[in-house]
Amino acid sequence: MTRPRTTRQKRANGVESRQRILDAAVEIAGERGYDGTSIAAVSAKCGLPASSIYWHFKDKDDLIAAVIERSFETWLTAVELPGEETGTPVERVTAMAAHVAKSLVDAPDFLRLGLMLALERRPTEPRGRTVFLQVRDIAGQKVREMVQTLFPALDEEAVRTLTTYAVAGADGLFVHREIHGDAIDLVALFELHARFVFDAASRLTEVGGQ
Amino acid sequence: MTRPRTTRQKRANGVESRQRILDAAVEIAGERGYDGTSIAAVSAKCGLPASSIYWHFKDKDDLIAAVIERSFETWLTAVELPGEETGTPVERVTAMAAHVAKSLVDAPDFLRLGLMLALERRPTEPRGRTVFLQVRDIAGQKVREMVQTLFPALDEEAVRTLTTYAVAGADGLFVHREIHGDAIDLVALFELHARFVFDAASRLTEVGGQ
DNA sequence: CTCCAATTGGAATGACCGATACGGTAAGCT
């Protein structure tokens, strides 16, 4: 009965603790941004003391970068499911857009926090921002490859412009949903966006092919 | 000869001081966001002590809200210039989009800071966020009216969707430029966006009119 | 000149920040 007041875990478990810390941090950082995420708040939410956070992560910057990395992986597993390759090209593109939209609804932390970091311009750039821009660039390459495959007649600049436009539109629609809440049907908006971009690419191809 | 060490302004000038404070605050807040904007930093940048800031503004929240309001007005004066009503409809729409893009390049603080605030979700919402969403809604109404005027055949839901899409695309392209820097030609991207949305609306009208 | 209201100057306050120091505890290894 003389158990210590603060019941310690039956056993110190580093792996689980790291996850608990990241779970708490992703939630707070996704709501409050970089400066708004205090170690004390993360500590309170995950139940582990600050010293444990600093045992698992070098400093706050390291923690935020790890949050970005893990939330990116979470989103990746949500988005990289098979994706059947049937139907007309435009059907395949809209289906893929819908799939990406669903993944963003299920795992929005990555893009939300990433955009918050991306919009900030501090003297010493947080590592989390760099990580976000890198993985975001990877995603952009995927889109670019898809555009190139579907419209091989387009020249390089047109492909780049269309890719930029497709990604930017996705960002904007995501922001719209973040602002206006769950009532917004992100999947429908992404499908519409995919159709618009596809039609625009088709028209560009016709003009370029003359 | 006992002149005070720190030479005071020849004359205390409330109106000019208020502007100086807002000038400093809009710069810092546009770079660092809400939490990243410290009163001490604003004080250092504008040369006035913290007490003067608190004489002009109730608290930090009030200051940020005032920053949003003034940067919105700055942007409004940049965007509400004549806008000639000549040419075909699609030409007028692209010209207007280009004009908005130019204004956002010249006065990006409003949208940048606003989007940063909009993405955050803190327990007690900053007044600046509310202000941003309100004035943003006004801008959205303008777009909506333009869509309605140009495509009277569209039903209400189509108009709403197109408006959402147009504004979201603008947001996304703006974010793209904020991330990738001055090398991005926002005007060209906005013109492209305007053409795409116009074409999409035209096609929706044809289908709906059958 | 005197008095007042408008503003600035500078220091103080207490809360909170990120980060560290260090001892305690549990499990595994030998």
Added chain:
DNA sequence: AGCTTACCGTATCGGTCATTCCAATTGGAG
């Protein structure tokens, strides 16, 4: 048993935060 590694708990550091207090200083009104 003793040593080592991994992790937790507490306490604390110096610094910065938003905010407040109050004493100047100024120009203008009377």
